[in-house]
Amino acid sequence: MTRAIILAAGQGTRLRPLTNNKPKCLVSLMGKPLIQHQIEVLNAAGINEIHIVTGYCHKQLEHLGHGTSINNRFEQTNMVESLFSARAYFEDCEQDLLICYGDIVYQKNNLDTLLDNEDEIGLMIDKSWRDLWALRLDDPLDDAETLLFNEYGYIRELGRKPTSYEQIQGQYTGLIKVRADKINSFIKFYNALDRFAIYEGKDFNHMDMTTFLQSLIDSDWNVGAAIVNNGWLEVDSVDDLKCYEKMAQNGELDKFYKV
Numbered sequence: 584m585t586r587a588i589i590l591a592a593g594q595g596t597r598l599r600p601l602t603n604n605k606p607k608c609l610v611s612l613m614g615k616p617l618i619q620h621q622i623e624v625l626n627a628a629g630i631n632e633i634h635i636v637t638g639y640c641h642k643q644l645e646h647l648g649h650g651t652s653i654n655n656r657f658e659q660t661n662m663v664e665s666l667f668s669a670r671a672y673f674e675d676c677e678q679d680l681l682i683c684y685g686d687i688v689y690q691k692n693n694l695d696t697l698l699d700n701e702d703e704i705g706l707m708i709d710k711s712w713r714d715l716w717a718l719r720l721d722d723p724l725d726d727a728e729t730l731l732f733n734e735y736g737y738i739r740e741l742g743r744k745p746t747s748y749e750q751i752q753g754q755y756t757g758l759i760k761v762r763a764d765k766i767n768s769f770i771k772f773y774n775a776l777d778r779f780a781i782y783e784g785k786d787f788n789h790m791d792m793t794t795f796l797q798s799l800i801d802s803d804w805n806v807g808a809a810i811v812n813n814g815w816l817e818v819d820s821v822d823d824l825k826c827y828e829k830m831a832q833n834g835e836l837d838k839f840y841k842v
Contacts, residue, residue, distance in 0.1 A: 584678040584679070585628075585630050585679045585681050585760075586632045586633075586672075586673060586679070586681065587632065587680075588633075588634045588636065588672065588680065588682055588683065589618060589621060589633065589635045589636065589683045590636050590665045590684055590685050591606055591607070591635055591636060592639060592657040592662075592668075592685075593606075593639060593662070593665075593685070594607070594658070595639075595686070597819055597821070598610055598818070601821065604640065605643055606638075606641075606643060606644060607639075607686050607818075608621075608644070608686065609643060610818065610824065612828075613827075613828065613831050617686060618635070618685060620842075621688060621689075622647075622649075624688075624691050625681075625683075625694070628694050628695060628698065630681065632678075634651065634669060634672045634673075635652075636651070636652050636653070636668055636669045637651050637652070637654070638657025638658075638665065639657055641653050650672065652669035652671070652672060653668065654668040655668075656788075660788045660789065661785075661791060661792075662684070662791070663773075663791070663792055663794075663795045666792075670773075673766055674766070674767065674770055675766075676763065676766050677763055679760055679761065679762055680763070681758070681760050682758070682760075682761065683759075686818050687756065687757045687758070687815060687817050687818070688815060688816050689756070689758065689814060689816075689840075690814040690840065692811075692814060693707060693811045693814040694707075696809045696810070696811055697758055697760050700760060701762070702805050702806065702807030703765045703804055703807075704761055704765070704799065704804060704805070704807070705759070705806075705808070706738065706755055706759055706806060706807070706808055708730065708738075708753040708754065708755060708756065708808040708811070709756050709811050710752075710753045710810055710812050711812040711813050712751070713727075713748075714813065715813060715816070715817075718826055719822070719823055727745055727751055728741060728742050728754065728793060729741060729742065729750045730742075730751055730753045730755060731750065731752055732808070736807070737800075737805050737806055738800060738806045739800060740797065741793050741796060741800075742791060742792075742793025742796065742797055743783070743797075753810065757817065759796075769799075772799060772802065773795070782794045783797075813838065813839045814840060815839075816840045
C-alpha cells in the first residue's frame, strides 16, 4: 500500500497571470486542473490516501476532499519545507510514501514503474528527457540538471548545473517514493540537518529538493531510478502551457503524454 503527498504550496510566479488568484496546481491543462490529472492517476493505481500541502491561496485546495497541511512560510521557504510541514501525516507511516510535485502530470504506466521500485528511495527518471526539453527551450542544456549513476546503478549525483550532455544520464521528474521502513529515518535525517549551513549556495530555508536528495546520497542512502521514456509533463511557465495545448490540438502531444 502507498500514501501520496502532493506539494502545492508555491505561488507559481512564472505562470502569472494564470496564478494571480489561484494555486499553480489548479491551472488547467487540456480542460482539467493539474492536480486533478494527478489525483485521477493516483486513484487508478489504487492510491486513495492523498494529502495536499498548501500555502498560496490555500483555501481553494481545502474543498477537494483530501487532507491538507499548510506551509505558512511558503513565501520564505522552498519545497523541502513544504514536505516536512506535513510530517505529522507520514511519520510512523507503515506504507510507502509517494511525494509528488504539484506542477507535473504523468501517465499511470510511469507511476506503476515507480511504485514497483524497491530501493530505499526511488525517483522517476526520464531517459528521453531531451525530446521534451527541446519543445520548451531553444537550448535544453540551459534548464537541465545533472544526473549520474554509480557502478551499482544507483544515482550518485543530481540537481546540479551541467556543462555538457555527458553529465545527464536522465532527468529527475518530480516524483519520489520513500520505502515504508525508511520513513522515520528520512524524517530524522531532515531534523538533524544544520539550519545555519549553506546547501548548494542556498540557505536552509531555500534548499532545493534535489539538494536534499543529494545530501541523502552523500550520506550513503541508496537512491534508485525508476526509468521512463516520456509519459509526463512539467508545467513551469505560460509558454509551457501554450506549447502543450497547441500540440494537443494538433494531435502531436501523445508522444510525450497521453491523457
